[in-house]
Amino acid sequence: ISSVPTIRRLPSYLHIIEAAQKEGKDFISGTVIAEELELEPIQVRKDLAITGISGKPRIGFPVAELLDAITKFLDWHHTHRAILVGAGNLGTALAGYAEFNRHGMSILAAFDSDSRKQGTRINGVEVFPLEKIGEKVKELEIELAVLTVPSPYAQETTEVLLAAGIKAIWNFTNIKLKVPKGIIVQKEDLSSGYAVLSVKIARNRN
Amino acid sequence: ISSVPTIRRLPSYLHIIEAAQKEGKDFISGTVIAEELELEPIQVRKDLAITGISGKPRIGFPVAELLDAITKFLDWHHTHRAILVGAGNLGTALAGYAEFNRHGMSILAAFDSDSRKQGTRINGVEVFPLEKIGEKVKELEIELAVLTVPSPYAQETTEVLLAAGIKAIWNFTNIKLKVPKGIIVQKEDLSSGYAVLSVKIARNRN
Numbered sequence: 217i218s219s220v221p222t223i224r225r226l227p228s229y230l231h232i233i234e235a236a237q238k239e240g241k242d243f244i245s246g247t248v249i250a251e252e253l254e255l256e257p258i259q260v261r262k263d264l265a266i267t268g269i270s271g272k273p274r275i276g277f278p279v280a281e282l283l284d285a286i287t288k289f290l291d292w293h294h295t296h297r298a299i300l301v302g303a304g305n306l307g308t309a310l311a312g313y314a315e316f317n318r319h320g321m322s323i324l325a326a327f328d329s330d331s332r333k334q335g336t337r338i339n340g341v342e343v344f345p346l347e348k349i350g351e352k353v354k355e356l357e358i359e360l361a362v363l364t365v366p367s368p369y370a371q372e373t374t375e376v377l378l379a380a381g382i383k384a385i386w387n388f389t390n391i392k393l394k395v396p397k398g399i400i401v402q403k404e405d406l407s408s409g410y411a412v413l414s415v416k417i418a419r420n421r422n
Numbered sequence: 423i424s425s426v427p428t429i430r431r432l433p434s435y436l437h438i439i440e441a442a443q444k445e446g447k448d449f450i451s452g453t454v455i456a457e458e459l460e461l462e463p464i465q466v467r468k469d470l471a472i473t474g475i476s477g478k479p480r481i482g483f484p485v486a487e488l489l490d491a492i493t494k495f496l497d498w499h500h501t502h503r504a505i506l507v508g509a510g511n512l513g514t515a516l517a518g519y520a521e522f523n524r525h526g527m528s529i530l531a532a533f534d535s536d537s538r539k540q541g542t543r544i545n546g547v548e549v550f551p552l553e554k555i556g557e558k559v560k561e562l563e564i565e566l567a568v569l570t571v572p573s574p575y576a577q578e579t580t581e582v583l584l585a586a587g588i589k590a591i592w593n594f595t596n597i598k599l600k601v602p603k604g605i606i607v608q609k610e611d612l613s614s615g616y617a618v619l620s621v622k623i624a625r626n627r628n
């Protein structure tokens with residue numbers, strides 16, 4: 217997979233270029249993007265090169281073409297149909313995060329073992345009992361599951377998801393999931409962001 | 423700031439080395455860490471070099487020393503005293519995330535404009551009205567604020583935090599915050615993780 221750090225930066229470039237498009241700009245320079253995000257201009261140019269679009273000296277990158285190329289590179293022109301398992305605080309916040317919808321991730325159903333949550337909606341997404349996962353994954357042609365259950369239930373919930381035919385899991389629990397070859401697991405841990413913040417605070421102190 | 427991608431990987435190294443320590447191991451090899459995280463061994467060795475601890479060929483890195491060096495590098499041997507503003511779904515999930523406590527981030531108070539939330543607790547953290555921010559930041563010697571309000575309120579809430587003497591803001595909103603020089607702002611956007619996941623899904627499809 218090409219550089220993960222580059223891919224992680226692309227959504228913030230997208231924000232800035234979309235804003236430039238709304239202002240009616242036809243071109244945008246790598247330096248303008250770099251200043252907005254406090255990055256080095258060389259870093260931005262290297263990152264944007266990955267999309268195949270090149271900028272012209274003194275004019276910059278064509279806005280519409282660049283937006284299209286980044287969106288295609290991220291596969292965000294396809295809708296990724298998702299379910300969410302664990303309709304708690306984190307799950308509810310993710311179901312309500314408008315950016316995901318804008319970038320093509322559609323959370324179409326949620327699941328929770330707590331009978332009090334079943335039949336309710338979290339930010340508009342209906343919550344079903346776990347027994348319905350197999351049926352809903354087929355009916356809604358789901359490819360991705362967002363896992364926000366408490367860590368002790370991570371592996372057993374994953375077995376249910378695999379049996380239902382899920383091919384990719386976005387894992388917010390602390391458990392390293394055991395999955396067969398070919399299944400995509402992406403771990404997400406906000407401790408990574410906190411690590412960067414802590415180092416910045418320490419540098420500032422000294 | 424040294425390489426952000428390296429710093430982001432350190433918490434997951436910490437997990438693995440802590441597990442090795444619990445199993446009574448005195449040394450751990452970069453290759454074992456790399457296999458567990460599906461990274462290149464050379465990447466892990468380059469990252470660990472940042473902590474000043476070097477491994478010995480065929481023996482590996484000394485577990486206790488490495489843990490200490492990574493923790494010190496991340497400034498996680500200091501407690502970072504924090505408040506949280508916006509006691510909604512995301513704020514509540516962050517207040518309840520045990521990893522933060524383990525890594526020295528202590529959320530000591532929360533604030534919310536909704537009077538129904540004031541006086542309640544979110545995962546054990548008391549929720550106060552916004553008017554109390556100044557008083558609590560002084561009383562509790564707070565250095566960091568976690569911002570999880572709806573985006574339209576991001577800048578005005580930031581003004582209140584700056585007036586209270588906050589020096590660092592972990593920003594979960596979509597707004598680029600205008601702050602004076604010297605104030606640390608760290609933006610967090612889960613769209614970055616979703617970007618990496620989308621690219622993995624697209625590569626798998628082709």
Ligand SMILES: NC(=O)c1ccc[n+]([C@@H]2O[C@H](COP(=O)([O-])OP(=O)(O)OC[C@H]3O[C@@H](n4cnc5c(N)ncnc54)[C@H](O)[C@@H]3O)[C@@H](O)[C@H]2O)c1
Nearest residue numbers: 302303304305306328329330365366367369404405406515
């Ligand atoms: N990766 C991160 O950065 C990060 C940040 C915050 C929280 N978390 C993790 O996310 C998870 C959820 O956190 P939260 O704050 O939303 O907790 P929560 O308690 O609010 O939500 C958990 C939900 O899962 C449900 N549940 C329990 N067992 C289940 C099962 N077997 N199958 C389906 N649903 C089940 C519960 O009924 C509850 O609704 C936890 O594992 C937490 O550690 C991760």
Ligand SMILES: NC(=O)c1ccc[n+]([C@@H]2O[C@H](COP(=O)([O-])OP(=O)(O)OC[C@H]3O[C@@H](n4cnc5c(N)ncnc54)[C@H](O)[C@@H]3O)[C@@H](O)[C@H]2O)c1
Nearest residue numbers: 309313508509510511512535536571572573575610611612
């Ligand atoms: N960065 C990310 O990856 C990410 C992911 C999910 C949500 N979010 C963002 O986090 C924020 C919170 O999301 P949520 O799901 O918890 O929403 P939520 O509606 O559950 O919580 C928002 C809370 O803020 C409170 N609030 C409103 N105005 C306020 C003000 N002026 N001062 C103090 N508190 C105020 C509300 O009363 C509510 O309790 C939103 O901006 C959302 O876009 C970011």
